[in-house]
Amino acid sequence: MRVEQKTATKNSIVRLFFVVLLIALQFVWIYYLITFLESHVPWLSTVITSGALVLALTISARHMNASYRMFWIIMVLVFPVLGIPFYAIMGRRNSTxxxxxxxxxxxxxxxxxxxxxxxxxxxxxxxxxxxxxxxxxxxxxxxxxxxxxxxxxxxxxxxxxxxxxxxxxxxxxxxxxxxxxxxxxxxxxxxxxxxxxxxxxxxxxxxxxxxxxxxxxxxxxxxxxxxxxxxxxxxxxxxxxxxxxxxxxxxxxxxxxxxxxxxxxxxxxxxxxxxxxxxxxxxxxxxxxxxxxxxxxxxxxxxxxxxxxxxxxxxxxxxxxxxxxxxxxxxxxTGYVQPYADSPLDDEPTGEEVYMNILRTAKNYAWFVTPYLLITDEMKREFVGAAKRGVDVRIITPGIPDKKMVYQETRSYYAGLVRGGVRIYEYTPGFCHAKMSIADDVSATVGTINLDYRSLYLHFENGVLFHHCKIVEEIHQDFETMFSESREVTDHYRKGAQNIVQRSVRAMLRFVAPLL
The missing domain is CATH 3.30.870.10 (Endonuclease Chain A)
Known part of the structure; x- marks a missing residue:
């Protein structure tokens, strides 16, 4: 069975490689088809430019997350030959x-x-x-x-x-x-x-x-x-x-x-x-x-x-x-238990809304742990807003990454959060894959929902919300244990100790965050 499994794994990786290769070739074909037509049909360039402008205005009027809107608007206006077909395939609601x-x-x-x-x-x-x-x-x-x-x-x-x-x-x-x-x-x-x-x-x-x-x-x-x-x-x-x-x-x-x-x-x-x-x-x-x-x-x-x-x-x-x-x-x-799920097909950001409500209603503290931290401007404002109200807001992320690029992306969000009063910890024993939140020893969540675009907007997810349950006390103790095993990096990022190369790389990663 072990030999069969190794073969199965090899076959699956090969299948993934060819799928990615074929999809990439389709994008390349679309790009060269449009550029070829542009060079042979003089008025096509004007049509594409006009179409890009109309599409950008259409996207700006859509009811969608601001970060998503900005990403697509820039893609369509700056790279219309790729941006328009890319949006047609990946960005339209009717595509699903x-x-x-x-x-x-x-x-x-x-x-x-x-x-x-x-x-x-x-x-x-x-x-x-x-x-x-x-x-x-x-x-x-x-x-x-x-x-x-x-x-x-x-x-x-x-x-x-x-x-x-x-x-x-x-x-x-x-x-x-x-x-x-x-x-x-x-x-x-x-x-x-x-x-x-x-x-x-x-x-x-x-x-x-x-x-x-x-x-x-x-x-x-x-x-x-x-x-x-x-x-x-x-x-x-x-x-x-x-x-x-x-x-x-x-x-x-x-x-x-x-x-x-x-x-x-x-x-x-x-x-x-x-x-x-x-x-x-x-x-x-x-x-x-x-x-x-x-x-x-x-x-x-x-x-x-x-x-x-x-x-x-x-x-x-x-x-x-x-x-x-x-x-x-x-x-x-005798407490209250509420399982819930989230879907990318209903246009309701359930997971994000639950997390933001935790922040909105917290009086004393609101703590979160997530393996990835790629959040929208709306959620960042909730984190910072709670901290400015005097709430003890903390986030734990991994000390050892499983994906180095996403890890750099995660760290790119630290400075803006800590300057707003949020405290950031990195879990030193290894990779922290838990997804939990807790507030005021009253409410807590446990589930599958990361603080990133994929979990909040692209994936099918689930979680459980607890109020006034004994488990809330146990989750509080687990957070305390994680804090004791983590290093706090708040002061380091408050001082903005990043060189120009790090800032440039992280700025580029932030731009593509909605797709990561």
Missing amino acids: KRMRVRFEKVDHMLFGRLKQQQEVMERLEKEDLRAAGTSNYLLKTCRFPVYQNTDVQFFPDAALAFEAQLKDLESAEQFIFMEYFAIERNGAFQRVLEILKRKAAQGVEIRITYDDIGSITFLDSRFTREMESYGIHCQRFNPVLPFLNIFMNNRDHRKIMVIDGKIGYTGGYNMANEYFHLTQPYGFWKDTGVRLQGDAVRTLTVICMEMWGLMSENINIERGERFLTAVPYHAKE
Whole structure:
């Protein structure tokens, strides 16, 4: 099996290489076709220039993030021969129309199954009106209910979450849903697979969704056939194809496991060895996760069904009703739990809005940890605005990068933030992949959503919002531990200790940040 996996990995990397090469060749062909026509049709240059101006004005009027608008306007005006076709392929909303229609159809069938218990929201509003504001946004705008009657367990290390998942998988009787950005066939996942094969033989329905790009260095298309041979339903999300296609840019970055609709797991970690310290390519890999048991698992189940339906040939909601049957449970926890998801197809920046609400409502402190820091001007203003109000605002980023270019991009944001009063820490033991926030010992989030353009605008993501739960105290302690293991770089970047070369490189990286 190890030899087969090495072959599969090699084949996948070769496939990715040829896909990138063919897409690049398509851009080159478009560029040379237009330049050739320009040289042979004298009036074409005037048409292109006029078209670029009209398109730039059209983009400026679009309801989209200001950084995205600026990027496309500059591309179209400065490099019209490349910018116009590039925008036509990558920038237009209608370029994903087919998937948007399908997404809306699936959500219309599924999200009606999520009902808000009014007494829960009323209790939250009476107990904490500020916290209820964010929950009302997730409910009224995004259709994600807030729950009580849910016990929560926090894992400060993904390896601890993984061991708990193995135990819970053994208890599965009806179904297991797994949705992960990356799955590595050998190592840790092998332990999961042995349980899944036994459960499939016992009649448990198992569905695995994995992202083709996220897993491309680990798996090839034979993985789905292997899973099906064990009686495990499996599908790749958004297979990489050698054609210019904007939807290829939208990846499934979610990480969820649901067992019988009773137990749910999520967090920042994938099903790959580095998350569980079986390999250490970038020092100690820090990641976190949560386990939910009770009513709130229903939303995680719907999120998994949403993605399965989006990529399936057809979706039979009536057949899926058994996955949404209420499971009696009496929780010890009295706090509020609200799982939510984000999609690039609905034009609602759910993940960003939750983070910004955390900053807007914080009174004493608001702390964040993210592996990548590539934020919009709007979010930067929220960070700085909270700090100027006297809120203790801190951000932890990795001390050892996994992607050097993105690491330089991350550091390019430090100076503007620290001059506004934000404190920046770098996690020295290694790469910190956790995605969490916490404010005032009241509210916290754990999930898959990075503070970068891809997570906030281009990827399918998920998270969980907590109010007045015991887990908030545990997350606070985990932040304190991370601070003690990190170096604070606030003063260094407040002084602007960057040479002209660093500033120039980072300025260029900031320009292309919306595509990173």
